[in-house]
Amino acid sequence: MADVDALLERVRGARDKGALARLISLVERSLADNDFGEVGIGAAEVEEDGYAVIGFTGAPGAGKSTLVDRLIGSIRTREQEVAVLAVDPSSPFSGGAILGDRIRMQAHTSDPGVYIRSLATRGHLGGLSVAVPEVVRLLQRVGYPWILVETVGVGQVEVEVVGEADITVVVLNPGWGDSVQASKAGLMEAADVFVINKADRPGLRDTRRDLESMLDLGGSPNPPPIVETVATSGEGVGKLLDSLVGMRAEMAASGELSRRRGERRVRELERLIQLGWSRELARLPLAGLVRERVAAGAVTPRAGAQELLRQMLLSGAESEA
Numbered sequence: 001m002a003d004v005d006a007l008l009e010r011v012r013g014a015r016d017k018g019a020l021a022r023l024i025s026l027v028e029r030s031l032a033d034n035d036f037g038e039v040g041i042g043a044a045e046v047e048e049d050g051y052a053v054i055g056f057t058g059a060p061g062a063g064k065s066t067l068v069d070r071l072i073g074s075i076r077t078r079e080q081e082v083a084v085l086a087v088d089p090s091s092p093f094s095g096g097a098i099l100g101d102r103i104r105m106q107a108h109t110s111d112p113g114v115y116i117r118s119l120a121t122r123g124h125l126g127g128l129s130v131a132v133p134e135v136v137r138l139l140q141r142v143g144y145p146w147i148l149v150e151t152v153g154v155g156q157v158e159v160e161v162v163g164e165a166d167i168t169v170v171v172l173n174p175g176w177g178d179s180v181q182a183s184k185a186g187l188m189e190a191a192d193v194f195v196i197n198k199a200d201r202p203g204l205r206d207t208r209r210d211l212e213s214m215l216d217l218g219g220s221p222n223p224p225p226i227v228e229t230v231a232t233s234g235e236g237v238g239k240l241l242d243s244l245v246g247m248r249a250e251m252a253a254s255g256e257l258s259r260r261r262g263e264r265r266v267r268e269l270e271r272l273i274q275l276g277w278s279r280e281l282a283r284l285p286l287a288g289l290v291r292e293r294v295a296a297g298a299v300t301p302r303a304g305a306q307e308l309l310r311q312m313l314l315s316g317a318e319s320e321a
């Protein structure tokens with residue numbers, strides 16, 4: 001994988017965005033091809049508090065992209081670099097995906113300190129849950145101190161992606177029921193920071209009060225902060241960044257950051273083991289036959305699974321002998 005090393009050097013040295021795009025494509029392709037081989041860029045983790053992964057989630061149209069765009073501006077004002085991953089779980093294509101966001105963030109694309117990339121992972125091996133951590137690890141290894149991950153899409157996938165960030169920002173809007181929606185989607189537990197964006201709209205006070213009472217009910221001794229923003233004007237975005245900076249420092253000092261990252265790595269390991277196993281199982285000569293027999297009702301699914309697992313263990317033992 002000398003090629004990969006050369007690309008990595010070009011990104012580390014000159015912030016060659018073309019080289020970075022090629023590296024991400026390599027990761028994507030290896031997942032799309034169901035190629036479990038070493039991509040060669042996931043080797044070691046850099047030191048713990050040199051970077052932070054911030055995930056943004058919330059209802060469609062809540063203003064996540066506008067907010068991320070503004071946050072890029074604030075981070076750049078503080079002369080730090082930032083990478084943005086826009087994750088589109090519904091599309092098998094990257095590049096054209098999330099066109100609107102591309103346009104929105106276009107002002108930053110000529111800035112060498114900003115890297116924006118959309119990641120479309122439907123149909124890939126393990127989908128999002130495997131691709132996102134790999135690409136995040138790549139971005140972190142080439143030295144981006146801020147990695148912002150925005151998801152488009154709804155429901156389950158959002159929550160899944162939430163698990164891939166150090167700090168999760170849940171974006172709500174003023175208006176009846178938004179916080180109720182968030183709580184139904186399981187986002188209340190996942191939130192480290194709440195943003196009430198579109199604070200220029202009516203209903204701000206009510207939404208804040210709803211949210212606060214919901215958090216009270218949750219009874220956490222350490223409820224997440226609530227930041228009000230108007231992403232279109234940038235109002236409140238500096239405050240959001242301050243709050244992220246503070247939280248990141250606190251989490252690093254308390255050990256929470258490394259605890260979360262350790263958990264994430266173990267989850268990733270488990271997913272990869274599952275994927276590896278199912279791939280190996282599917283490759284067994286017997287797999288097709290067992291599937292047919294299960295479909296026909298001749299064998300129960302459990303007996304079929306047991307038979308295939310036994311076969312796999314046997315073939316593993318043979319190849320080792």
Ligand SMILES: Nc1nc2c(ncn2[C@@H]2O[C@H](COP(=O)(O)OP(=O)(O)OP(=O)(O)O)[C@@H](O)[C@H]2O)c(=O)[nH]1
Nearest residue numbers: 060061062063064065066152197198199230231232
């Ligand atoms: N009035 C007002 N409009 C906003 C604000 N923030 C974003 N918008 C508008 O809301 C619309 C949706 O914003 P986006 O940033 O695309 O929202 P999103 O959450 O990224 O949307 P998806 O990616 O489709 O889920 C756009 O028309 C924005 O201009 C705000 O603070 N106030």
Ligand SMILES: [Mg+2]
Nearest residue numbers: 064065101152
């Ligand atoms: Mg968006």
